[in-house]
Amino acid sequence: MTKIGLEIHCQLTNLQSKLFCSCKANYREFAPNENICPVCAGIPGSLPRLNQEAVKKATMIAMALNCSTPEKIAFFRKNYFYPDLPKNFQITQLNIYGDTSVGGTGTISIGDKKIRITRIQLEEDPGRIIYEGSSSKNQITLVDYNRAGTPLVEIVTEPDFETPREVRDFLNILSDLLKNLGVADPSLEGAMRADANVSVHGGNKVEIKNIGSFHDLEKASHFEITRQESLHDRDIPIAQETRHWDDRRKITVSSRSKEEDLDYRYFLEGDIPWVKINPEIRDELKLKMPESINSKKERYISKYKISAQVADVLSSDKFYSDLFEAAHTESNAKEVANIITTELMGLEDTREKRETSKLTAVHLKELADAIQTGTVSRNSSKNALHAILKTGKSVSAVISELDLGNVSDETELLKIVEKIIADEPQAVEQAKSNIQTINYLVGKVMQATKGKADPTLTLNLLKKQIGI
Amino acid sequence: MTNLKISALEFVEEAKNGNISVEDFIGKTLERIDSVEDKLHAFLSINDKALDQARELDKKIKSGEDVGSCFGMPISIKDNMCIKNSKTTCASKMLENFIAPYDATVISKLKKQDAIFIGKANMDEFAMGLTTEFSAYGPSKNPWNTEYVPGGSSGGSAVSVSSFECVASLGSDTGGSVRNPASFCSTVGYKPTYGLISRYGIISYANSIEQVGPLTRTVKDTAFMLNLIAGIDPNDNTTVNNNNEDYLANIDSGIEGKRIGIITDMMGDGIDPEVLTATKEAISKLEGLGAICEEISLEMVKYSVAAYYTITATEAGSNLARYDNLRYGYDFPVEGYEFNSYISKARRNFGPEVTRRMIIGGFVPSAGHAGKYFLKAMKVKTKLTKEINEAFKKFDLLIAPTVPVLPFKIGEKIDDPVSLFLIDINTVTANLTGKPAISIPFKIVNGLPIGIQLLANSMNDKLLLQAAHALEQTVTLPEVPI
Ligand SMILES: [Zn+2]
Secondary structure, rough: OEEEEEEEEEEEOOEEOOOOOOOOOOOOOOOOOOOOOOOOOOOOOOOOOOOOHHHHHHHHHHHHHHOOOEEEOOOOOEEOOOOOOOOOOEEEEOOOOOOOOOOOOOEEEOOEEEEEEEEEEEEEOOOEEEEEOOOOOOOOEEHHHHHHEEEEEEEEEOOOOHHHHHHHHHHHHHHHHHHHOOOOOOOOOOOOEEEEEEEOOOOEEEEEEOOHHHHHHHHHHHHHHHHHHHHHHHOOOOOOEEEEEEEEOOOOEOOOOOHHHOOOOOEEOOOOOOOEOHHHHHHHHHHHHHOOOHHHHHHHHHHHHOHHHHHHHOOOOHHHHHHHHEEEHOOOOHHHHHHHHHHHHHHOOOHHHHHHHOOOHHHHHHHHHHHHOOOEOOOOOOOOOOHHHHHHHHHHHHHHHHOOOEOOOOHHHHHHHHHHHOOHHHHHHHHOOOOHHHHHHHHHHHHHOOOOEEEEHHHHHHHHHHHO | OOOOOHHHHHHHHHHHHHHOOOHHHHHHHHHHHHHHHHHHHHHEEEEOHHHHHHHHHHHHHHHOOOOOOOOOOOOOEEOEEEEOOEEEEOOOOOHHOOEEEOHHHHHHHHHHOOOOOEEEHHHHHHHHHOOOOOOOOOOOOOOOOOOOOOOOOHHHHHHHHHOOOOOOEEEOOOOOHHHHHHHHHHOOEOOOOOOOOOOOEOOOOOOOOOEEEEOOOOOHHHHHHHHHOOOOOOOEEEOOOOOOOOOOOOOOOOOOOEEEEEEEOOOOOOHHHHHHHHHHHHHHHHHOOOEEEEEOOOHHHHHHHHHHHHHHHHHHHHHHOOOOOOEEEEOOOOOOOOOHHHHHHHHHOOOOHHHHHHHHHHOOOOOOOOOOOHHHHHHHHHHHHHHHHHHHOOOOOEEEEOOOOOOEOOOOOOOHHHHHHHHHHHHHHHHHHHHEEEHHHHHHHEEEEEEEEEEOOOHHEEEEEEEHHHHHOOOOOOOOOO
């Protein structure tokens, strides 16, 4: 029996400023140590100035994960020495002296399974250490404090995962949820990191630290389970220890440091008064909270009769569901959803492609309408979409430029239909005995018209000419 | 003839009227400092641009420009407050070369009012101590008798005010660090309600209880200074809104009918008979002014010093952890050291008292010991606060001697930290409970000063200053013999 628990660190990348000063939360574009001030650099005499917006965003995350939210939250100091920690203590949250973290216990569902959340805490990110030089003798350690003080939410789960697959599913759901809330962009480098604890057969718990991405988290837990299973099979005891994920070798390595023995001497951070989060604030946040992924999904299914599968894909991606919301009308919703999930998601599969794409919601709406009115066939619409992404031209311009308009002129289409019937006597006979096979002939007409023929009209003409 | 003994209020009035040339006054102040510093050592550094700034201010007033309300006044600043581009050492070798890159809020407020920071005042290293003997740069001396300690930790501030090396000073009070030296040097020393004055830019020792406080020659001067530096500060989340209270207005309202509680627990075992006598005299003077005085016992006071040292050591252990000498500090290259061995070596530059408290601070909140020490201390703090809040339901003010003993000789108690700790017994209550307290010069006995302490409820600072002013008016004290 495998048990995996997670500690996920997520930067609130969408905030303007750091947790305790007005330096930018988005530190990524700065030269080293350019995004710092006396507060986040821990200069003597400076004091933390709590970013109230960060408290609100973290509370939103707690509410979205169905966690309890206390009336009052407090901050604590976690004391330890490390070169990336300007004050040699980290301002964080705790629940050991009562529920004072931004989020208490909660649950999140992955399929039929419920994963219990232990707590959610708001804390500051440390700086970054950069090692330069190849040999250990010549190696120099550089510290960049640009990241120090970035608002970080830590989500701690109970050891409720049984397989790395469940871990991955959970992380995907969590990542979509955070994006949907508009609090973070998990795709940014270093925006989401995790530690995992793994045990097998009720044995000792092993902490794995230093996992830089969700992808590696799945790999690391997989490796660790295999390692522990093999020890277990050979009756070798599994040590309770902390291991590090070696990103290069893709294995976990025992940490020689005595990190697990550190005494953090937690105590209340006196420089930040308790923050009241009264019911009015919670109600206000609830109103401001975007619709949950589940609720979106259900709405898509019940209101627009979109298939469960399409609704699922569409609702869990904030970018595309926002696009859907902007593009659809009562009548074209299903069509818009189909274009997005069957075509667009494949064409815009990277962040870069999304950013360079010239497609707007208006394009999408017009394209869906054009399909529905028969101005363009579903087949040709793919080509139109391609062109729009690149050029940003209007739907009608693209259709006429690329000559994608449907062949809906009956006399013209009739000529083609007659030619196909003449060319395919065997198929015509088959269609007479089994109406289903007429689709082969429809396909032939489509081929001949490069997909521009109106499918309904084609079918009707074929039936009429064959006499069925 | 320039009168350096002038009060702050008198000074700014004369200076604004043009009756005092700022250049002349600053010049004479610097001469005074030159002539007495050998004996007193109140300063760690002197502002070498003070005269230039004085000339600029004189020009400003001659050209008819608007001037600030602290116009040209020489103020000494305890060396744990950041003044931009100036050395801020905390009287420690650890910050020997630290140049503050920004102004503390109190500094920028006073700058705006055209004050002149004449120099950085000596103190116990990182404000830990009550004699100024723990300054890494040598002790300050009591101007009343230079063989005696001036009190601490804001010893340099008190010395500079009482010996006319400046007109007023800013100190900081964590467990009596303003009131104690004020009492020993015969100046007014005030610790406001927690949160009334911004701590931004004050180098933290025990941040949950410490406050900036003025040291002045008169209570009115303290009210004047408070008007300039009090109030909410976006850079310090613990500051409170005082609605721009004018502490000087109605300061002479008197104390007729006010109920004053005499804290018996601060006048028991170990109190010097002279101090006890002085306190009784002060009580009868207050009664003479129409106050109603009655004894009250605060049971928790007997645990207050133990709680105080446990809490302050815990916070100090954390607040001083940043002095790893990596980003600033003294000259000690990192080459050839592993991180942990470097910082442990670098931190040996802390003096004995700081080291002692860091060791205690590493122990009392640690896992397995916190329950017995730190959490218990926090309980005492809560109970003491409850107790004093109850007392303020019955009384408007509380009274006790500021320090239970007279100033003692330099070196007399330095090797006996526990007996030093106990001298804090009358001052730490105000810090642990966040209440305002003030020490008023009351008596000189055998050439040594005694101060009387008044306490008020939170945000009753104005009432406290009114009462202190009333008491101050009942005494005339001799001039400092230096
Ligand atoms: Zn900053």
